[in-house]
């Protein structure tokens with residue numbers, strides 16, 4: 091399961107970030123590391139971008155990028 | 163004299179570095195509630211209470227020392243001194259205490275560099291308000307570096323911070339031990355030895371930097387070091403390292419920060435329920451923009467009249483005192499009219515600047531980027547491109563620089579479309595035209611017609627920008643949909659001081675820069691429009707007299723002035739370009755204005771003031787341009803010279819044209835050469851011509 095498929099507000103944990111490009115590293119550096127708690131706060135009308143909470147702050151991501159974050 | 167201690171402020175975007183920089187140095191650099199406000203390094207030297215000189219360096223915010231965009235590169239260089247920059251003596255790691263774990267990530271990287279680090283725990287007021295308690299001493303002990311709580315915006319804790327900085331100078335720092343697999347630890351040790359020497363290994367940060375960077379950066383290493391590093395590191399190593407740093411952070415802050423307030427949706431989230439609602443949010447955004455432009459157009463009336471009256475009074479005062487002749491004509495018709503016609507727009511610009519600054523300070527801009535990401539994405543752009551574009555509504559030059567927060571080719575696309583946004587220099591042109599030709603138009607749905615036309619011109623610029631971006635992303639600057647990762651800051655009430663300072667600075671820049679150009683050009687134009695002085699040929703004079711009948715004297719005077727203008731240097735230039743602009747509905751007089759406006763757009767206003775002021779029925783010395791425009795007649799005196807169709811065409815041209823030399827210079831600098839800057843001139847002006855042509859034809863067809 092990945093980030094965009096979470097139910098709104100339901101706490102979950104990052105399993106891993108797929109891919110080995112700079113985006114994967116950036117997402118991890120911003121706190122989306124394995125084990126970190128995440129919540130999906132909001133998706134916009136057409137499903138992208140989405141807003142998530144991680145490390146106690148809020149982050150806005152495109153759905154295409156968020157699909158690389160596996161949660162469980 | 164001793165060399166001042168160099169202190170660099172490092173931290174995540176929006177951590178309050180610039181606020182701290184201002185508090186320390188008394189500067190008034192731009193502070194805004196948007197991650198990515200500062201895009202260049204800024205340095206100032208201050209004398210601290212002990213009498214010592216300290217040089218403080220503000221740098222763009224960054225989440226990590228790995229540099230991926232231009233602003234992060236600048237930060238990276240300033241902090242590590244690696245790429246030829248000067249190294250700081252002490253690094254102050256500015257940490258937003260309300261985002262403690264994520265902020266400490268960069269702090270750990272800074273500690274790895276081995277240089278003295280002092281942690282400034284900022285936004286302590288926010289932490290108190292939320293009932294967040296932080297054990298500062300415990301954090302300092304675990305980090306092995308001094309930690310000083312501060313409130314940058316109020317200047318709290320600065321003395322303690324400076325004392326800690328002085329104490330830290332000359333020391334060495336070490337990052338607390340991360341848990342890495344044995345083979346990764348071995349790789350780090352190998353790299354340290356290879357980069358330094360087995361006896362004096364390089365610092366951990368140096369080794370980690372090269373282990374996590376690609377072949378491009380490693381190419382600068384000595385062949386032997388490069389060979390030793392060859393099999394080590396790589397993306398998988400980078401990811402393990404990031405995870406290890408976060409695992410360490412988890413241990414470091416365990417028990418350090420405790421929430422005393424009950425958890426629940428905080429204020430920002432409650433506000434966002436409304437403001438970023440999928441439908442309501444967009445409606446509110448549109449509403450906010452409409453109100454802003456309505457306010458600018460409709461509510462600034464009394465202020466504008468006040469300025470007009472003031473300038474008019476000065477004109478009369480001068481006219482009464484100066485002897486008749488060329489000097490009087492130059493001062494009153496040239497200089498004062500030129501300056502006055504621009505000063506008139508200052509109230510509107512102030513309103514525009516206040517509106518944008520307040521929105522930026524509140525934290526709304528990041529939400530607007532969130533809301534508009536779809537629109538941006540549909541033309542292949544980054545949601546972040548929104549801010550540079552918005553900044554460009556005030557002026558394209560900072561807008562072009564603000565594109566530095568964007569990675570790769572999209573930065574170039576953003577830079578190239580930023581000048582399409584209707585900047586503050588276009589607003590005077592719009593307002594002038596609208597008040598001359600649509601002043602009496604009936605309101606539509608309670609909104610002033612003029613305000614709607616102006617909003618339309620802003621929209622035209624946006625459409626031009628989106629179209630250009632779409633085209634570029636499909637042709638010259640092809641690339642996939644970029645990623646969009648943006649932190650949403652907490653809402654804050656805009657701070658009066660910060661908004662006020664910013665508005666003051668922008669307004670002053672407008673008045674000073676424009677003022678200088680206008681004064682110079684007004685003189686040149688006045689001369690070009692006055693000389694060579696030709697007299698009306700006798701036979702024409704007789705014809706005018708015969709036609710005029712009663713008011714022969716006035717008619718002859720007007721005809722004389724018109725004749726002189728038409729045969730002056732400016733008049734001849736205007737006539738020469740007339741074939742090019744005639745399809746747009748412009749006559750040679752507007753042509754004179756257009757030529758002048760390529761030095762600066764707003765010059766059009768003062769030029770047309772001079773052009774139409776000549777030989778019109780308006781009192782001599784009058785600086786009220788819209789009346790002159792309204793009264794202007796075609797050369798044969800039969801019809802209104804400045805019709806709504808011409809006005810619309812002129813606005814459409816200005817909305818899209820590239821007429822600003824400073825922006826061209828900024829584009830050249832930021833894109834690294836002339837080609838894109840020149841392409842932008844050709845493209846924008848070509849598009850402007852076409853749009854003006856289409857607008858003119860459509861307006862004629864619609865019977866305007």
Ligand SMILES: Nc1nc2c(ncn2[C@@H]2O[C@H](COP(=O)(O)OP(=O)(O)OP(=O)(O)O)[C@@H](O)[C@H]2O)c(=O)[nH]1
Pocket residue numbers: 173174175176177178179180181182192193194195196197198199200201221222223224284285286287288312313314315316523654657
């Ligand atoms: N309440 C409170 N707000 C602060 C404090 N320090 C900074 N701010 C606010 O935080 C926001 C960001 O401040 P800046 O100084 O622009 O942050 P920065 O680190 O320079 O950000 P970038 O230039 O984007 O990297 C602004 O709205 C400031 O008013 C503080 O101590 N308390």
Ligand SMILES: [Mg+2]
Pocket residue numbers: 179180181192193199200221222223
């Ligand atoms: Mg800043």
